[in-house]
């Protein structure tokens with residue numbers, strides 16, 4: 180079969196790699212991909228906001244199915260468009276993608292179906308928001324509605340910080356805003372919980388924990404993710420059952436009541452407070468870099484799994500995992516998440532990988548056989564091991580051997596599982 184993957188990050192390179200190892204998949208296209216995917220797939224430069232081009236290419240090349248990596252095309256309705264043209268595509272439709280596209284949509288669903296989440300209020304103008312923040316208890320969390328690429332969330336310790344958040348959001352920092360959300364701050368430990376769904380049935384698809392902040396000790400600005408590990412140290416059967424019963428089931432029920440369903444990966448960002456799960460946010464796709472830690476642990480043929488989902492046959496598949504831990508460290512361009520340089524060459528020749536080490540490219544491009552940086556997050560090094568400590572050590576050794584002068588990376592990824 181021929182598969183097409185939409186996206187250009189580490190997640191998409193990891194998806195590519197899993198398809199490459201599938202006995203079902205003979206050819207992979209990546210739209211637009213990166214220097215890593217170029218080695219195993221055919222990269223196609225295409226304007227992803229133009230769904231028609233993608234449709235024409237897919238039909239022309241007789242691609243059997245597509246998988247969508249990032250959220251933006253999903254929220255923009257790529258699935259509805261392609262399915263209308265009889266193209267098989269793995270991901271949720273536009274309505275279901277509001278779970279990520281609109282925090283307010285999700286909050287209302289939580290309210291209606293009693294899904295545990297932080298208490299919240301919706302504010303439609305700066306005056307009302309400012310009145311509220313004069314008298315509330317701190318910390319509070321202020322969020323822009325809509326997609327903000329991992330930004331747009333302010334943890335405010337005091338009134339001054341809250342004022343800045345309100346001003347920036349209504350000032351249009353994350354796109355035109357006619358409302359914002361103010362939430363109670365939940366104090367606990369975060370966990371990313373994944374499910375895979377064919378629209379009829381769903382199954383758990385592992386857990387992970389990412390590190391969003393740019394600096395060691397989980398300090399500094401929010402990023403797309405500086406590293407991750409899987410499984411989460413909080414994962415256990417009792418908690419998984421609570422998450423399924425209190426969060427995932429009612430969410431799917433809510434979609435059903437709206438005459439729709441969810442096909443694709445659903446990623447629940449949770450806060451676990453004294454053993455109880457609270458939904459912080461939904462993502463309607465795999466996490467990046469969580470995906471890079473999860474897929475190397477998957478034993479089941481990935482091509483077979485996605486094909487089964489597209490045929491509504493997920494219930495017939497037994498999803499099997501390697502019993503090892505997995506940890507990912509992200510190599511970034513100096514200056515990320517603010518200003519950074521691109522087009523700096525990377526020499527990957529010194530990197531010696533064994534069967535438990537994985538290199539997933541993110542912001543890279545290939546020019547005349549050489550690899551250059553092309554983004555803020557550049558490479559992902561993933562190590563599978565019996566324990567997190569040795570996984571991290573190996574990942575850091577590999578990054579050291581790379582010796583990329585324009586880069587930096589966090590050396591404390593997984594500190595909660597390595598140092599305990």
Ligand code: AMP
Nearest residue numbers: 297320329332362363364365448459460
């Ligand atoms: P989000 O983009 O919604 O995932 O938020 C980014 C980060 O902000 C999350 O990973 C949490 O660390 C934090 N966060 C968001 N909402 C809350 C909340 N209600 N209480 C505590 N932390 C939160």
Ligand code: GLY
Nearest residue numbers: 389404466467468
């Ligand atoms: N790692 C966070 C995300 O993919 O949204």
